[in-house]
Amino acid sequence: MAAEVATQWTEDVDQALAESKKAKKALLLDFTAAPM
Amino acid sequence: MATFINNNFIPVRLHVKKHPEAMPRFNVDWTPTVLIVDSDGKELYRIEDYLPADEFLGQLQLGFGHAQFTKKNFADAERQFRDVAEKLPGTDAAAEATYWAGVSRYKATNDASALKATGQAFKERYQNSIWAKKASIWT
Numbered sequence: 001m002a003a004e005v006a007t008q009w010t011e012d013v014d015q016a017l018a019e020s021k022k023a024k025k026a027l028l029l030d031f032t033a034a035p036m
Numbered sequence: 037m038a039t040f041i042n043n044n045f046i047p048v049r050l051h052v053k054k055h056p057e058a059m060p061r062f063n064v065d066w067t068p069t070v071l072i073v074d075s076d077g078k079e080l081y082r083i084e085d086y087l088p089a090d091e092f093l094g095q096l097q098l099g100f101g102h103a104q105f106t107k108k109n110f111a112d113a114e115r116q117f118r119d120v121a122e123k124l125p126g127t128d129a130a131a132e133a134t135y136w137a138g139v140s141r142y143k144a145t146n147d148a149s150a151l152k153a154t155g156q157a158f159k160e161r162y163q164n165s166i167w168a169k170k171a172s173i174w175t
Contacts, residue, residue: 007038009049013058016046020075026103028045028096029071031064033052 037093044100045072072099080106094120094129101133105140114140131162135171 010016013029020027041047050058052067062071062079072081081099083092101116117140120133138154141147155174162168 005038005042007041007047009047011048011050011055013048013050013055013061016048017075017077020046023046024075025044025046026075026080026100027071027073028041028047029058029062029073030047030049031052031059031062031067031069031071032049033067 037089037096040093040097070096072103074103090124091127091129094124094127094133097124098129098133098136101136101140105136105143108143110140110144114144125161131158131165131167134158134162135167138171138174 009030013027016027052059059065062073062077064071066084068084068086070083071079073079080103083095083099087095097116097120101113101120104110104113104116114137117133117137120127121130121137124130124133134157135154138150138157141150151171151174155171158165158168158171159175
């Protein structure tokens, strides 16, 4: 059975924006109020 | 779903109690809200409210297609939209994806037959959708 892949979430928006420029990928921002 | 997200985005999860400053920054008033944002912080696509997993994936892939379209990557956008229409045909995203696949092909080729073919496709599926009505002018 294949291992389940987990989403590699970060919480730092500005670092993610910088990474976005380098990786040429858009950000996916998930705003949640659910227990984490 | 996680593979699609990891492959195509830098994923950021913000809990509203831990990061309340992020909500006004991105004009978010309600949760759950998911945004696709470019590297300058410009919003490209917005998904609000809870959706079942297949509907959410459809909307997410639709949003990725729209992000490609905004960047004028029309061939990539068409591929993404067709993928939604073919792999998630039972979702609400499928009709919209069918419409935008046709528009993307037209934008990539400047061939109006792409629009006519899209209008024809809506005579066979999603006839009651708003997207069929929008595409009806092409037939």
